[in-house]
Amino acid sequence: xxxxxxxxxxxxxxxxxxxxxxxxxxxxxxxxxxxxxxxxxxxxxxxxxxxxxxxxxxxxxxxxxxxxxxxxxxxxxxxxxxxxxxxxxxxxxxxxxxxxxxxxxxxxxxxxxxxxxxxxxxxxxxxxxxxxxxxxxxxxxxxxxxxxxxxxxxxxxxxxxxxxxxxxxxxxxxxxxxxxxxxxxxxxxxxxxxxxxxxxxxxxxxxxxxxxxxxxxxxxxxxxxxxxxxxxxxxxxxxxxxxxxxxxxxxxxxxxxxxxxxxxxxxxxxxxxxxxxxxxxxxxxxxxxxxxxxxxxxxxxxxxxxxxxxxxxxxxxxxxxxxxxxxxxxxxxxxxxxxxxxxxxxxxxxxxxxxxxxxxxxxxxxxxxxxxxxxxxxxxxxxxxxxxxxxxxxxxxxxxxxxxxxxxxxxxxxxxxxxxxx
Amino acid sequence: xxxxxxxxxxxxxxxxxxxxxxxxxxxxxxxxxxxxxxxxxxxxxxxxxxxxxxxxxxxxxxxxxxxxxxxxxxxxxxxxxxxxxxxxxxxxxxxxxxxxxxxxx
Numbered sequence: 001x002x003x004x005x006x007x008x009x010x011x012x013x014x015x016x017x018x019x020x021x022x023x024x025x026x027x028x029x030x031x032x033x034x035x036x037x038x039x040x041x042x043x044x045x046x047x048x049x050x051x052x053x054x055x056x057x058x059x060x061x062x063x064x065x066x067x068x069x070x071x072x073x074x075x076x077x078x079x080x081x082x083x084x085x086x087x088x089x090x091x092x093x094x095x096x097x098x099x100x101x102x103x104x105x106x107x108x109x110x111x112x113x114x115x116x117x118x119x120x121x122x123x124x125x126x127x128x129x130x131x132x133x134x135x136x137x138x139x140x141x142x143x144x145x146x147x148x149x150x151x152x153x154x155x156x157x158x159x160x161x162x163x164x165x166x167x168x169x170x171x172x173x174x175x176x177x178x179x180x181x182x183x184x185x186x187x188x189x190x191x192x193x194x195x196x197x198x199x200x201x202x203x204x205x206x207x208x209x210x211x212x213x214x215x216x217x218x219x220x221x222x223x224x225x226x227x228x229x230x231x232x233x234x235x236x237x238x239x240x241x242x243x244x245x246x247x248x249x250x251x252x253x254x255x256x257x258x259x260x261x262x263x264x265x266x267x268x269x270x271x272x273x274x275x276x277x278x279x280x281x282x283x284x285x286x287x288x289x290x291x292x293x294x295x296x297x298x299x300x301x302x303x304x305x306x307x308x309x310x311x312x313x314x315x316x317x318x319x320x321x322x323x324x325x326x327x328x329x330x331x332x333x334x335x336x337x338x339x340x341x342x343x344x345x346x347x348x349x350x351x352x353x354x355x356x357x358x359x360x361x362x363x364x365x366x367x368x369x370x371x372x373x374x375x376x377x378x379x380x381x382x383x384x385x386x387x388x389x390x391x392x393x394x395x396x397x398x399x400x401x402x403x404x405x406x407x408x409x410x411x412x413x414x415x416x417x418x419x420x421x422x
Numbered sequence: 423x424x425x426x427x428x429x430x431x432x433x434x435x436x437x438x439x440x441x442x443x444x445x446x447x448x449x450x451x452x453x454x455x456x457x458x459x460x461x462x463x464x465x466x467x468x469x470x471x472x473x474x475x476x477x478x479x480x481x482x483x484x485x486x487x488x489x490x491x492x493x494x495x496x497x498x499x500x501x502x503x504x505x506x507x508x509x510x511x512x513x514x515x516x517x518x519x520x521x522x523x524x525x526x527x
Contacts, residue, residue: 049452333462338455356456360463360500374503390503400498403472407500410473414465 026052028347031113031123032096033103033285035059035087036156037066038317038332039129041419044094045340046127050347055096056121058113059087062100065156067187068329069412074153074164075197077367085420093421103130106289108310125343128291128298128307129317129332130283131155132186135296138279139179140252140261149255150274154186166273167198172207174272177260179250180216184297185280186318186327188222189363189373194275196227199235200366213269214241215262217249217279222326223363223391226371230401234366250276282319289313297321302384303355304342305335314339324386325377330411331359333419355379356387362408369401370408457519464520476520485517 030053032043043057065073065083072078091098099121105114106126113121134152136143142150151159151166170176176198180191195212202210220243221227231239242248242262252261252268253276259268260276281287281296291298291307298315299308305320307313316339317332325331334357341353360374375389392404416422453461463473476484488505492513495502505513 045458330462334455334459337458341452341455344452353455356454356459358456358459358462358504372500374500376504376507388503388506388508390506393497396498403498407472410470411463414470414473415462417465418462 026050028053028124029056029122030054030125030127030343031056031058031121032127032129033058033106033113034129034131034317035061035090036064036129036131036317036332037329037415037419038336039127040090040094041333041336042127042129042316042340043091043096044419044421045337046343047095049340049344053347056099056123057087057091057094057096058099058101058103058115058121060100060102061157062087065160066329066416067154067156067190068415070153070156070160071190071194071197072364072367073160074167074194075201076164076168077197077201080161080164085416085422089422090420103285106285106291106313108289108291108313111312124312124347126313127339127343128286128289128313128315128319129336130285130319132280132318132327133283134278135281136278139250139276141255142253142276142278146253146255147276147278149258150253150260150276152275152277154190154277154280163275167201170202170207170210170273173209174207174211175270176210176212177269177271177274178212178214179260179274179276179278180214180218180221181277181279182217182249184323184327185277187361188326188328189227189361191216191277192221192223192227193363193365195239196231196235196363196365199231199238202238203235208238210238212239213271214239215248215250215260216241216243219243219245222361223371223373225394226392227363227365229394230365230369230371234369282315286315286319291315291319293321295321302379302382303352304346305339306342314343322384325357325359325375325384326361326373328359328361329419330361330415331357333415334358336419357384360411362404362411364405364408365401366405368405369398370404371396371401372404372408453519454516457516460516460520477522479521481514481517481521484521485513488513488517 032039046055063086069083073080099118101115101118111123151163153159153163178191195214247263249263251263261268282292282298286292286298293299298319299321300315305314305316316335318327345352357377362370362372364370371392373391376387378387464476469475491501492505
């Protein structure tokens with residue numbers, strides 16, 4: 001049986017008049033705020049699933065440095081250009097409209113995104129991937145301006161390059177202090193990977209009399225046994241971890257004098273270089289949009305990552321309350337794919353997607369040694385749960401650590417190509 | 423079946439087609455979120471050693487690999503961390519999605 005051209009044309013002409021939910025996906029306006037791993041990935045897969053939707057990606061940065069592999073750059077083991085991504089190229093690759101501008105507010109009820117120079121963007125769905133903010137009230141003497149003297153280098157900006165220069169300039173015998181924040185925060189193994197890679201750089205350059213202190217606001221951390229085992233093997237005596245129970249929490253700093261006070265310590269520590277990673281919460285934009293609960297993070301429906309506080313607004317990546325998933329680039333990438341599928345389904349009336357998510361966090365111990373932790377996650381009874389997890393074996397030999405380092409390199413190439421197009 | 427078709431007017435069939443097209447456009451090739459997440463490491467289109475491009479493998483081969491990682495886990499490997507509690511049916515479904523060869527009749 002064949003339909004005539006006239007009948008097919010008639011079918012086409014009927015489309016604009018059909019107020020069906022299936023029709024809604026065609027002209028839907030979707031604004032994605034944030035072009036990091038979560039936002040960029042979501043924009044890409046929204047384009048694939050909703051080819052006729054108006055998808056706008058908004059970010060205030062024209063360029064940024066990725067969090068993954070930034071510790072290699074800080075240690076001088078990889079060039080900054082290798083982790084730099086251009087937002088225009090991302091949008092071009094993903095075939096979405098780009099606005100490089102500051103988002104000043106989210107009107108959740110009116111479903112509008114307010115920008116500094118581009119006015120108000122109306123949307124049927126808003127995806128928020130704004131990342132984290134530093135809690136500047138948590139450590140006395142530390143604020144956004146003075147942080148440049150004790151760089152956290154945690155948000156892909158100039159602080160990464162500043163810390164890289166400071167590490168390169170360390171003399172043999174210098175002291176380095178890395179302050180690790182309380183949970184939850186972006187990239188849980190990050191402070192410990194940073195210590196490992198700075199140690200690797202110091203050893204490589206013959207600065208073997210240096211000392212790295214990790215002052216921790218907690219008593220345990222991701223892959224702790226693995227890190228400590230490998231520190232003893234690779235960098236004996238170079239890295240010392242001070243847990244909270246031993247007053248490891250940094251409570252005050254004097255950035256001008258390069259001094260750091262640990263809890264209950266009468267006298268400050270004078271160090272040559274401090275990298276203070278402050279406690280964190282969801283970015284200010286999420287707070288302003290009333291997406292944040294008393295935890296400081298954004299509660300979401302784990303089946304879709306739609307906000308539990310604002311309908312038709314979705315929160316993915318580090319700002320979301322998505323435990324037990326760690327706040328990682330891989331987690332954000334995986335959440336973005338679920339979110340895009342859920343939005344497409346909600347617009348078209350199709351069945352909701354099966355909410356299953358993956359993550360692997362690779363941590364580099366040196367240029368050619370790595371460990372990892374992975375998990376499969378799913379929504380069970382309305383809560384995000386780990387369906388299975390695992391990490392590198394403690395008994396792993398140097399050959400395994402080297403294989404995992406190769407995997408980490410391959411993973412970085414794959415995940416950045418998937419998320420950013422390059 | 424074919425005998426019943428002429429009883430439905432052609433304009434109605436055209437209308438049904440029009441209703442179906444928007445719901446399926448762009449969705450036919452869409453993988454599940456889990457399958458897409460596999461591609462976070464297994465980049466489509468090219469091998470990125472040690473990660474192989476899964477679409478070059480048959481569904482049977484992918485399914486067998488998934489089952490092997492669950493039933494005879496290598497403590498040094500990543501995959502058993504994902505497959506430990508997966509059912510045979512989940513593995514079959516995932517393998518079918520990831521291998522285009524499975525879509526062939």
